[in-house]
Amino acid sequence: MVQHEPPISARSPSGIPVRTCVGCRERGLAADLLRVVAREREAEGYELLPDPRRRLPGRGAWLHPVSSCLAIAEKRRAFGRALRVSGFLDISAVVRLIEPDRTENEYLEKNRHEHS
Numbered sequence: 001m002v003q004h005e006p007p008i009s010a011r012s013p014s015g016i017p018v019r020t021c022v023g024c025r026e027r028g029l030a031a032d033l034l035r036v037v038a039r040e041r042e043a044e045g046y047e048l049l050p051d052p053r054r055r056l057p058g059r060g061a062w063l064h065p066v067s068s069c070l071a072i073a074e075k076r077r078a079f080g081r082a083l084r085v086s087g088f089l090d091i092s093a094v095v096r097l098i099e100p101d102r103t104e105n106e107y108l109e110k111n112r113h114e115h116s
């Protein structure tokens with residue numbers, strides 16, 4: 001049995017849990033969104049961890065696991081805001097999961113691919 005944290009987010013009328021993507025801000029089924037949590041690092045700041053099994057403790061944020069939503073969330077610094085952490089937040093683990101082809105150097109650059 002999996003222990004779930006108390007539901008704080010809204011549910012759809014059918015009782016299916018829905019979450020809001022921190023990127024596009026659209027609501028989607030929790031099953032379609034990737035949960036991420038922030039973990040404090042020993043050195044400094046925080047790191048963002050993907051939590052596909054939704055088992056990690058603490059406050060979670062939700063993101064469509066697609067590069068377009070990731071890009072928006074990065075640009076808006078939406079992770080830190082959603083997770084209520086300030087200061088340095090290393091999101092590379094999530095970037096690697098969603099965009100395995102992105103190289104380390106590109107984390108620092110804001111690539112804006114505008115797709116419609």
Ligand SMILES: [Zn+2]
Nearest residue numbers: 021024064069
């Ligand atoms: Zn999204």
